[in-house]
Amino acid sequence: MNNLYEKKIYAVFGNPISHSKSPEIHNFFYKLYNLNQKYIKIHLSKKNFLKNISFFFKRGGKGANITLPFKEKVFSLCHEITNRAKIAGSINTLKLFENETILGDNTDGIGFLSDLLLKKIVKRKFNILIIGAGGAARGIIYPLLKFGCNIFITNRTFNKAKILSKEFQNFGNIESITLKNLNQMKFNIIVNATSAGIFNNIPLIPENIIRKETICYDMFYKEKNTNFMKFCKNFGSNKVFNGIGMLVNQAAHSFFLWNNIFPNVKKTIKFLTKKKIKKNNKSLKY
Template sequence: MKNASKKNCYAVFGNPISHSKSPEIHNFFFKKYGFHENYVKICASKENFINEILSFFQKGGKGANITLPFKEKVFLLCNSITKRARIAGSINTIKKYDKNFLLGDNTDGVGFLSDLLFQNLIKKNFNVLILGAGGAARGILHPLLEFECNIYITNRTFSKAQYLSKKFKKFGNIFSIPINQLKKNNYHIVINATSTSVFNVCPLIPSNLISKEVIYYDMFYGKKDTFFMNFCKKNGAKKVFNGIGMLINQAAHSFFLWKKIFPNTKEVFNFLEK
């Protein structure tokens, strides 16, 4: 927690967190718009996460991003929660107000949809298969359903996929499918929302699910292609993307919550490429 004691500090909490590019993005935003503040990454312990993030805010922290595996655990900390975070059941952004008042928000969904629209990867009525039913999946379901996509969700523990399909059914067309029943079903996009890429393994999907016409999107990102991306390419996929665009866009929405300035995302894309 050494870096967390800096005054007016912002941070991303996760475990693991070494891969995160959030500090580069947010420190670029701070410098660009004249804020003399600092953003760091903190590998929080899974057993003591609540105490660590509370300590961060007590020592001068102003805002935080939350990533795996803590997005569903921070509800206990927040005094108020935005509508989109309540719907998602997942929080990825916290803003501290005066007197230790914490607001919880979720910018994952709007950031994800912004990236898909920017890259022209999505249209209304698309059939979208989501692999995973954790916090990452929760964050993107409502925006996709509002955009009038048809959602199919699968998960290793099928009951979790069933739970999410029931929870979000009131927002649009969403269905749960067991992994062993996956097959080509005219999907337009397949999204890896599992944590498998963080741990360098591939989600359990059949190779016959891969097609050169379908878009494959891994919400994770890294210096190299993920196992999921390589698996898709090896089996004939031509349209394969990682989650760096989502990260940049959700970061922009987090920055807007903190500073009331919506940053130029194209500039940070160019910065990261360099």
């Protein structure tokens, strides 16, 4: 079959996908290293997504990122799967080899940990509270446990937190904790891994678990502060972060898998920040 693309083409697949910043990030990587590559976003129907991803590779696509709601559903496309993807139970990165086999990987967790390390806000034996027991939480647990942190999972439906903690109990110190018992513990980092931010909601956690030194991290990213970030600031935290650093770092690990080059994350975050400021300034009326 003829190659459809003149350049090496990579893509992110999802539904919805219009909000994705992955093309901005990866195309900036290509400029940094003068690579003749292009990264696009592709909206997939929920019915024929496997067929469409296969078609992308057959027509010359070299690699892909997978986002919601397909991360748990692309295992059947892969000939090889990394250990961290197996443990996470989801795949966010696909790589096509020259022999036409496909590797499935997950860079979400290592991207999250890389961002914490870059910001110098994590140490071994830190107590980390993860709010939420869905796919976002699942993706970051293994690298944090491997690094040596103590993980606590809480969720509005506590049984989901119990099930998730049991799945990872062989990899390190992890336990489930009810919302009402949170104030019995002291946490170094609190991570919002729920979808609450999408709907401008705030996870149901007691405000007295947030202290001045508590690091609060919302995995959800948008240009303004999320309500979770505002909540944490209002109750005293001096260290509040959104998910842009994780987004760039997980992209960097995907890029490394495809090109064997680890891109400059700090430059990329600066580029995105400047672009956001320019966009905001253009919208101002004087």
